[in-house]
Amino acid sequence: xxxxxxxLTQIPKSFFLFLGVLTFSTACSxxxxxxxxxxxxxxxxxxxxxxxxxxxxxxxxxxxxSTKQPEIRINVSGTGGGFRxxxxxxxxxxxASRPINAEEMATCxxxxxxxxxxxxxxxxxxxxxxxxxxWVNEITTSDLATxxxxxxxxxxxxxxxxxxxxxxxxxxxYGPGADSGTFDYFTEAIIGEAEASRTDYFDSEDDTLLxxxxxxxxxxxxxxxxxxxxxxxxxxxxLAIDNGSGAVMPSRDTVRSGEYQPLSRPLxxxxxxxxxxxxxxxxxxxxYYLTQGRPSVSVVGSIPLPDEIYNLALKRIExxxxxxxxxxxxxxxxxxxxxxxxxxxxxx
Numbered sequence: 001x002x003x004x005x006x007x008l009t010q011i012p013k014s015f016f017l018f019l020g021v022l023t024f025s026t027a028c029s030x031x032x033x034x035x036x037x038x039x040x041x042x043x044x045x046x047x048x049x050x051x052x053x054x055x056x057x058x059x060x061x062x063x064x065x066s067t068k069q070p071e072i073r074i075n076v077s078g079t080g081g082g083f084r085x086x087x088x089x090x091x092x093x094x095x096a097s098r099p100i101n102a103e104e105m106a107t108c109x110x111x112x113x114x115x116x117x118x119x120x121x122x123x124x125x126x127x128x129x130x131x132x133x134x135w136v137n138e139i140t141t142s143d144l145a146t147x148x149x150x151x152x153x154x155x156x157x158x159x160x161x162x163x164x165x166x167x168x169x170x171x172x173x174y175g176p177g178a179d180s181g182t183f184d185y186f187t188e189a190i191i192g193e194a195e196a197s198r199t200d201y202f203d204s205e206d207d208t209l210l211x212x213x214x215x216x217x218x219x220x221x222x223x224x225x226x227x228x229x230x231x232x233x234x235x236x237x238x239l240a241i242d243n244g245s246g247a248v249m250p251s252r253d254t255v256r257s258g259e260y261q262p263l264s265r266p267l268x269x270x271x272x273x274x275x276x277x278x279x280x281x282x283x284x285x286x287x288y289y290l291t292q293g294r295p296s297v298s299v300v301g302s303i304p305l306p307d308e309i310y311n312l313a314l315k316r317i318e319x320x321x322x323x324x325x326x327x328x329x330x331x332x333x334x335x336x337x338x339x340x341x342x343x344x345x346x347x348x
Contacts, residue, residue, distance in 0.1 A: 040071055047181075070282075084107075092275045118313045120313075122267065122302070124250035128237060138241070173201035186263070261332075269286075
């Protein structure tokens with residue numbers, strides 16, 4: 001039985017934003033400890049909703065074994081929102097689903113905020129539809145551009161306007177908001193220009209709301225990080241992506257092999273270098289993140305990096321190596337291994 005589409009447009013967006021704050025503004029401590037003593041250290045984290053499950057899972061595990069017992073406050077405001085706080089020194093760690101861009105680099109420099117860039121996982125941006133959708137199993141990058149390009153706004157509103165063999169049904173779209181690194185990466189990879197997108201779709205920084213929208217709307221199409229698809233496999237149908245070399249499904253194997261392109265990407269955290277020196281508990285947490293926290297990447301449905309890459313990331317901390325290997329750009333169709341190996345050789 002097909003569920004009737006959810007009437008998301010009838011609910012004020014401010015309500016969903018409020019729910020997002022309730023869902024993601026998290027302190028990894030018990031309710032009775034929500035007001036920590038003044039002597040308790042605080043690690044402030046903000047940024048990507050895609051990286052949030054990884055950081056949150058590792059933070060909860062770390063709380064159980066840490067001798068220092070810092071309070072780890074994790075907020076989600078999207079990659080862009082996270083960098084706005086991070087680059088003025090308000091947070092210690094910024095979760096990011098894309099590399100820091102040139103404008104953000106300049107803001108950090110203006111505020112004397114140096115950072116250490118650390119890869120933590122791979123992600124596969126996953127395009128999904130309702131599980132009862134029986135007319136589409138794969139989609140080309142050209143189809144996605146037709147759907148999401150700015151000129152499609154209020155014009156491409158039915159499935160058969162994308163492919164004539166698809167039904168004459170409404171095409172209801174769900175995707176991340178403009179502050180999201182997922183939005184930036186998807187538009188760069190599919191449209192060819194970051195932030196170039198139609199705006200007549202339901203958007204949210206809270207991926208759980210996007211999942212809910214797609215699973216309750218037969219005519220839906222949406223996109224978000226792989227871990228949210230993994231968590232909701234029974235309620236969603238992922239589409240294979242054809243970039244001109246055949247349709248490829250998102251999976252851990254196809255991402256790590258480089259087959260799933262152009263929607264594979266790195267997930268990163270950025271650590272304030274000065275805070276890392278000043279706060280022993282921050283350094284301990286970050287080192288735990290990159291060593292003992294590795295299994296948590298799989299637990300939350302994201303795609304782990306090879307151990308070699310985590311080890312190179314640890315060396316960045318040991319060497320106090322600040323800056324970014326991406327030079328303010330968001331590279332498409334790349335492998336993290338190639339960038340970090342090149343960096344490692346240049347430092348020998």
